[in-house]
Amino acid sequence: MQGTGADTLVAARPAPDSRHGVVGWMRTRLFNGPLNSLISLVTLALLVWGLTPLVQWALIDADWLGDSREACSGEGACWVFISARFETIVYGFYPAAERYRVDITLALMAATIAWLAIPRMPARRWVVVFALIGFPVIAWLLLVGGVFDLPYVPTRRWGGLMLTLTVATVGIVGSLPLGVILALGRRSKMPLVRSLCIVFIEFWRGVPLITVLFMASVMLPLFVPSEVEFNKLLRALIGIMFFWSAYMAEVVRGGLQAIPKGQEEAAKALGLSYWRRMGLIILPQALKLVIPGIVNTFIALFKDTSLVLIIGLFDLLAIIRAGLTDTDWLGFATEGYVFAALMFWVFCFSMSRYSQYMERRLHRGH
Amino acid sequence: MPKPPSSHVPLWRRPAFRALIIQALLLAGLVALIAMMVGNALSNLEARGITTGFGFLGERAGFSIPQTLIDYSGDSTYARTFVVGLLNTLLVSGMGIVAATIIGFAVGIARLSPNWVLARLASAFVEIFRNIPLLVQILFWYFAVLQALPSPRQSLSLMEAVFLNVRGLIVPAPVPEAGFGLTLTALVIAIAASIGFALYARRLQARTGKALPVYWCGAAMIIGLPLLAFVVSGAPLSWVMPELKGFNFRGGVTVIPELMALWLALSIYTASFIAEIVRSGIQSVPKGQVEASRAIGLSSNITLRKVVIPQAMRVIVPQLTSQYLNLIKNSSLATAIGYPDLVAVFAGTSLNQTGQAIEIIAITMAVYLTISLSVSALMNVYNARTLIKER
Numbered sequence: 157m158q159g160t161g162a163d164t165l166v167a168a169r170p171a172p173d174s175r176h177g178v179v180g181w182m183r184t185r186l187f188n189g190p191l192n193s194l195i196s197l198v199t200l201a202l203l204v205w206g207l208t209p210l211v212q213w214a215l216i217d218a219d220w221l222g223d224s225r226e227a228c229s230g231e232g233a234c235w236v237f238i239s240a241r242f243e244t245i246v247y248g249f250y251p252a253a254e255r256y257r258v259d260i261t262l263a264l265m266a267a268t269i270a271w272l273a274i275p276r277m278p279a280r281r282w283v284v285v286f287a288l289i290g291f292p293v294i295a296w297l298l299l300v301g302g303v304f305d306l307p308y309v310p311t312r313r314w315g316g317l318m319l320t321l322t323v324a325t326v327g328i329v330g331s332l333p334l335g336v337i338l339a340l341g342r343r344s345k346m347p348l349v350r351s352l353c354i355v356f357i358e359f360w361r362g363v364p365l366i367t368v369l370f371m372a373s374v375m376l377p378l379f380v381p382s383e384v385e386f387n388k389l390l391r392a393l394i395g396i397m398f399f400w401s402a403y404m405a406e407v408v409r410g411g412l413q414a415i416p417k418g419q420e421e422a423a424k425a426l427g428l429s430y431w432r433r434m435g436l437i438i439l440p441q442a443l444k445l446v447i448p449g450i451v452n453t454f455i456a457l458f459k460d461t462s463l464v465l466i467i468g469l470f471d472l473l474a475i476i477r478a479g480l481t482d483t484d485w486l487g488f489a490t491e492g493y494v495f496a497a498l499m500f501w502v503f504c505f506s507m508s509r510y511s512q513y514m515e516r517r518l519h520r521g522h
Numbered sequence: 523m524p525k526p527p528s529s530h531v532p533l534w535r536r537p538a539f540r541a542l543i544i545q546a547l548l549l550a551g552l553v554a555l556i557a558m559m560v561g562n563a564l565s566n567l568e569a570r571g572i573t574t575g576f577g578f579l580g581e582r583a584g585f586s587i588p589q590t591l592i593d594y595s596g597d598s599t600y601a602r603t604f605v606v607g608l609l610n611t612l613l614v615s616g617m618g619i620v621a622a623t624i625i626g627f628a629v630g631i632a633r634l635s636p637n638w639v640l641a642r643l644a645s646a647f648v649e650i651f652r653n654i655p656l657l658v659q660i661l662f663w664y665f666a667v668l669q670a671l672p673s674p675r676q677s678l679s680l681m682e683a684v685f686l687n688v689r690g691l692i693v694p695a696p697v698p699e700a701g702f703g704l705t706l707t708a709l710v711i712a713i714a715a716s717i718g719f720a721l722y723a724r725r726l727q728a729r730t731g732k733a734l735p736v737y738w739c740g741a742a743m744i745i746g747l748p749l750l751a752f753v754v755s756g757a758p759l760s761w762v763m764p765e766l767k768g769f770n771f772r773g774g775v776t777v778i779p780e781l782m783a784l785w786l787a788l789s790i791y792t793a794s795f796i797a798e799i800v801r802s803g804i805q806s807v808p809k810g811q812v813e814a815s816r817a818i819g820l821s822s823n824i825t826l827r828k829v830v831i832p833q834a835m836r837v838i839v840p841q842l843t844s845q846y847l848n849l850i851k852n853s854s855l856a857t858a859i860g861y862p863d864l865v866a867v868f869a870g871t872s873l874n875q876t877g878q879a880i881e882i883i884a885i886t887m888a889v890y891l892t893i894s895l896s897v898s899a900l901m902n903v904y905n906a907r908t909l910i911k912e913r
Binding site: 185186188192195196199200203345346347348349352358359361362363364365366367370371374375377378379380381382455459460461462463465466473477480489490493494496497500501504505508 | 541544545548549552559562563565566567569635636637638639640643649650653654655656657658659661662665666669670851852854855857858865869873879880883886887890891894895
């Protein structure tokens, strides 16, 4: 103000371009320019055109209550199909009286995962040890039984969500350490170790998982002595573990390659042995770098557990599929598959969101 | 500094000695394992009365296949079954790769659009389809969507030429007549000429800096020349229209619902991954590159074509290769809905009939392994050619 009097003050004017509020937001994000406006209108129209019948079908016209086919009005989705079979979907053919054992295992698993997932929890290191060693043993004893007065439940009676989670957990817990060993082996200076690891990794990565499962179900029994009874679930688990450990190995290798050579040289200069160098210096850094890749592999593994239905194991998807052939419930394919999709989606989506959260949290800004 | 005399270090603490021992043990273990497996396999096969060897390939298969690209009947051999399955696998993989690439690039670019609705819609597409198992999607398309289509009599139709019903998608079949060869020849010549022109244009630009309209000329030649030949030779192509006769359609080409379901699911599932790859590729190009090219006065079209896309492709191509390989491998899920791919007809039906588990699984795995390794090799060559040349 260069000496102008108070009476000559210019009245306040609005900002030249409204970028605030709903109108401003719409102006910058939806209608800046004719082309963008057109795209917005067409997309919105498509969205309304596609979503309205979907919401109508899945929520508004849907039937929720009842326990038989008669409850379905036939106008929208009939979720009674799911609720009537919910127990089977979760427990498979696990004996009804023993299902509390599955509940305990699932609760223990949820608690362990929650403990590990929340960064503020104390003693997470020991919980990791428990999750990798203690939990599988406890879960196995609880689910199979045959000890401590628990009746024996053979694995062929396992099924549904419980089997899906079993396959996924064993796959994840087994393929990570195996993958780390393979990745280390691939970088080994011993030519035989290195080439064996390369052949192993390239072989499993080059074939479809389904042929691995076929191999596990029809070829593996030929390779073991005929006296050995080798149960189907175990065979599938071995196949899945080998297959995914190869993918895991490549992810871990990426992390190992990203660690500057100086780290290893410094550890050598301190006189640490190979396993201490790897275990204390290199692997913690490498694994932290590739957390997103590891979680991606977990997600892929989780999704692919559904393939066990092809060799006749009754996972979540197979149980729902079996329900569709039930003569009381013919014609509910859409509801069944939408529900299966939703279940898998919830698990995979939360894993991917958690991995993004970890990525941001561990990001050190360089 | 002189090395300390090795006699001071006990033999078992020397790295070289240890490495030797470890590898010797590993080799011995491996040989023992293989010997044990072979021994078990031989005695098990004998106990089950299965003969080993590949002699079964010449035997009569005796089952029919709903879709074959080459002549096949129940009298054909298992070797022919194998070829039929392999061709079907390649067919659905090829169709899937083309569709997934187109959808994936479109969605990936849409995710970066400044338009809020479009970007959100693209994100929703990605988040939904990549977090649902492919098998669920295949079963959904097949049983919940395609099996719910009307019967042939009530088909949905497009201009009475393309029909969609529960038996599949029926389109008119092209029948080339005498003289159609001219059009094909023209197409080949046009493609060769476009390649030659592109090479010449590149050399000219490297020498003089003058840019020729390569894309427009190429497109004009490839479309125009065959069209000209087609018209000159008197349009020697007729169409067989599908017609409803009784309960089913006659004439035309039928795309069976199994193929459609598998194709839809594979394309959409893979597209959701490709979209993310495309987005990350474009975002990986530093902003300064775009700003610098604007500053030297390049148009936004040239900036995109000569600055952004070439750099983005370096990030995109290797990941795209893995997605193509995944798609080929995932096509093996065909067996869940009965599309007659390699795994379904060979590792499925043929294996059940002959019991030759070891041979058949080995052949099937070898096929996928060969495809995987050769595609990776090809893409590695491409990757090496497009690498940023650094000093």
